[in-house]
Amino acid sequence: MFELDLRSRAPIYEQLVEKIKDLIVNNVLKADEQLPAVRVLASELTVNPNTVQKAYRELEYRGYIYSLPGKGSFVKAAVPENNTARLQSLEKDLERIIAEMIFLGRSAQQIDNLVQSCLVKSKGGTVND
Amino acid sequence: MFELDLRSRAPIYEQLVEKIKDLIVNNVLKADEQLPAVRVLASELTVNPNTVQKAYRELEYRGYIYSLPGKGSFVKAAVPENNTARLQSLEKDLERIIAEMIFLGRSAQQIDNLVQSCLVKSKGGTVND
Amino acid sequence: MFELDLRSRAPIYEQLVEKIKDLIVNNVLKADEQLPAVRVLASELTVNPNTVQKAYRELEYRGYIYSLPGKGSFVKAAVPENNTARLQSLEKDLERIIAEMIFLGRSAQQIDNLVQSCLVKSKGGTVND
Amino acid sequence: MFELDLRSRAPIYEQLVEKIKDLIVNNVLKADEQLPAVRVLASELTVNPNTVQKAYRELEYRGYIYSLPGKGSFVKAAVPENNTARLQSLEKDLERIIAEMIFLGRSAQQIDNLVQSCLVKSKGGTVND
DNA sequence: GTGGTCTAGACCACG
DNA sequence: GTGGTCTAGACCACA
Numbered sequence: 052m053f054e055l056d057l058r059s060r061a062p063i064y065e066q067l068v069e070k071i072k073d074l075i076v077n078n079v080l081k082a083d084e085q086l087p088a089v090r091v092l093a094s095e096l097t098v099n100p101n102t103v104q105k106a107y108r109e110l111e112y113r114g115y116i117y118s119l120p121g122k123g124s125f126v127k128a129a130v131p132e133n134n135t136a137r138l139q140s141l142e143k144d145l146e147r148i149i150a151e152m153i154f155l156g157r158s159a160q161q162i163d164n165l166v167q168s169c170l171v172k173s174k175g176g177t178v179n180d
Numbered sequence: 181m182f183e184l185d186l187r188s189r190a191p192i193y194e195q196l197v198e199k200i201k202d203l204i205v206n207n208v209l210k211a212d213e214q215l216p217a218v219r220v221l222a223s224e225l226t227v228n229p230n231t232v233q234k235a236y237r238e239l240e241y242r243g244y245i246y247s248l249p250g251k252g253s254f255v256k257a258a259v260p261e262n263n264t265a266r267l268q269s270l271e272k273d274l275e276r277i278i279a280e281m282i283f284l285g286r287s288a289q290q291i292d293n294l295v296q297s298c299l300v301k302s303k304g305g306t307v308n309d
Numbered sequence: 310m311f312e313l314d315l316r317s318r319a320p321i322y323e324q325l326v327e328k329i330k331d332l333i334v335n336n337v338l339k340a341d342e343q344l345p346a347v348r349v350l351a352s353e354l355t356v357n358p359n360t361v362q363k364a365y366r367e368l369e370y371r372g373y374i375y376s377l378p379g380k381g382s383f384v385k386a387a388v389p390e391n392n393t394a395r396l397q398s399l400e401k402d403l404e405r406i407i408a409e410m411i412f413l414g415r416s417a418q419q420i421d422n423l424v425q426s427c428l429v430k431s432k433g434g435t436v437n438d
Numbered sequence: 439m440f441e442l443d444l445r446s447r448a449p450i451y452e453q454l455v456e457k458i459k460d461l462i463v464n465n466v467l468k469a470d471e472q473l474p475a476v477r478v479l480a481s482e483l484t485v486n487p488n489t490v491q492k493a494y495r496e497l498e499y500r501g502y503i504y505s506l507p508g509k510g511s512f513v514k515a516a517v518p519e520n521n522t523a524r525l526q527s528l529e530k531d532l533e534r535i536i537a538e539m540i541f542l543g544r545s546a547q548q549i550d551n552l553v554q555s556c557l558v559k560s561k562g563g564t565v566n567d
Numbered sequence: 568g569t570g571g572t573c574t575a576g577a578c579c580a581c582g
Numbered sequence: 583g584t585g586g587t588c589t590a591g592a593c594c595a596c597a
Contacts, residue, residue: 058375060570062596073276076283099597106227134284140282146298147202148274153302154205155263155270166295169275189573218585228574248586250581258383269485282588297590318580320587331534334541347570357589362570372591378570392542399542403535404556405460410528412463412562413521424553427533431540447585449581486582 052087053095063098067106075115075126077173080158082128086116089124181216184225196235197242204244204255206302211257215245216296218253310345325364326371333373333384335431340386344374347382354396376401442483450485454493455500462502462513464560469515473503476511508546 053070062109089107093100103154107124111118118124152162168172183200184192203209215221218236222229236253239245247253281291311328313321330337342348347365351358365382367376376382410420440457442450461467473479476494480487494511497503505511538550 057375060376062378069245073279076276090349102597105596120248135283138284139282139296140284141277142294145277145294146206146272147198148270148277149295149298150202150205150225150302152267152270152274153299155259155267157267159299159302163295164595165274166278166292170208170282170288170291173288174281193572213501217583219583230575231573234455234572236585248581249447249449249584250583252584321566322587327534332533332539336536346568348568359590360588363587365570376570377596378492379568381569390544396539396542396544397534399539403532403539403552405463405498407553407556408460408463408530408560410525410532411557413525413528415525417557417560420557421553423529423532424536424550427536428540428546428549431537431546489582492581533578 063103068109084126086124193234195240213255215253310314322363326367342384451492455496473511478514
């Protein structure tokens with residue numbers, strides 16, 4: 052499914068949250084699709100089940116998945132919550148990242164190319180799949 | 181100068197690093213300009229001087245400032261070091277952010293507009309100031 | 310493990326950095342071997358844990374070790390980074406040291422003998438251990 | 439005469455000590471030759487006279503120069519003092535430096551070449567000049 | 568149990 | 583007055 056960097060300073064559960072979020076965001080995990088059971092994923096990744104559960108709880112809190120007790124965890128169809136706040140935060144991040152890339156020597160042209168390829172890819176991913 | 185979020189999960193010293201880095205990257209703090217003294221900034225932000233010093237040292241490691249014991253801390257003229265690794269990391273971040281913004285409902289057009297305005301602003305900021 | 314000179318002008322944490330770096334460089338501490346816990350080493354050396362942590366963080370910056378919060382600190386396998394700058398600095402140091410040894414009366418023969426024994430030892434140390 | 443790095447973390451007076459020591463060790467400053475007056479050197483380097491005086495005092499303490507009150511400072515003919523202690527310290531430094539160079543990828547051959555060239559140069563410098 | 572963060576407060580070297 | 587070092591002691595997150 053994906054790999055964890057056990058040597059990273061980033062907590063394992065947070066890496067999990069990010070990886071799964073990316074899979075959902077990039078439409079690899081579709082709406083209402085079931086996520087692997089906590090114990091299954093834990094044994095696959097050879098991490099503590101508590102760690103996986105913590106990641107799932109975090110994803111639920113952030114509105115990316117929902118859990119049916121006794122059934123499992125599933126990808127949410129939409130993310131109705133505080134989009135505005137999250138989007139504002141993302142916009143700020145994007146501005147900061149671009150500013151730093153410019154500062155470190157990336158040309159506007161290079162950045163624009165990268166962004167355009169992202170936009171094309173994302174478009175295809177969410178519309179067609 | 182700026183504000184800290186004492187309730188954030190991010191350590192104070194890291195928030196400081198990011199804020200100051202942003203000021204440098206956006207050319208608000210110019211090359212060789214002196215930063216506020218450790219104790220001064222600490223009292224302004226009502227944090228411990230050690231915390232500010234930790235941030236300054238971190239910025240020094242990352243190549244954004246240099247400190248002269250007994251003199252003060254100053255903005256470095258250039259950041260010549262291992263940009264490539266940092267730039268790769270930033271590119272990945274940018275990709276993830278755009279994917280998430282698309283997922284949360286931003287249109288490609290909106291994102292493109294935002295990026296273009298960033299590129300224009302950065303260009304002006306670094307060249308003319 | 311080793312001894313500190315508390316009366317030296319060199320900061321304790323830097324002495325620590327040097328001592329541990331030497332152990333790694335001479336292959337006494339092997340790759341991925343766990344270093345003593347911060348608190349343990351601190352109590353052994355009767356210094357403050359913060360001081361040991363500062364040394365560990367410095368070693369991490371310099372690429373000799375890595376720390377996993379909650380797990381421990383470990384010796385890094387390789388040091389891939391900007392060797393060139395460090396190597397140039399070491400070459401200058403070596404030149405200065407040899408010049409001073411000559412000045413203080415050491416013969417070229419004596420110095421050569423010392424160097425040769427170092428080269429032999431280092432060779433054996435890194436290859437066979 | 440030489441240059442100081444005012445942006446270095448190393449204290450100015452220590453840079454001065456090292457530079458002058460190098461000039462003596464490499465026989466650029468000969469025995470009993472007079473050093474520039476404190477005020478002269480200070481104004482040449484645009485540093486505080488106190489700083490130069492501190493460096494001279496340090497060099498006198500280390501046995502490299504002697505001062506005749508009212509006359510000036512002069513290079514000592516020989517360094518009779520604690521050679522053995524200093525030489526032992528230098529030998530340790532040399533061992534550590536070579537070990538680190540090996541660790542960072544320098545071959546024994548490369549190091550040997552460097553050392554030989556140092557030995558030849560030093561020999562010429564002290565004997566013929 | 569681990570590393571990490573933060574505070575309060577003291578002392579030092581440098582110029 | 584500057585940055586830097588160090589201590590003592592508290593608290594937190596992670597696994």
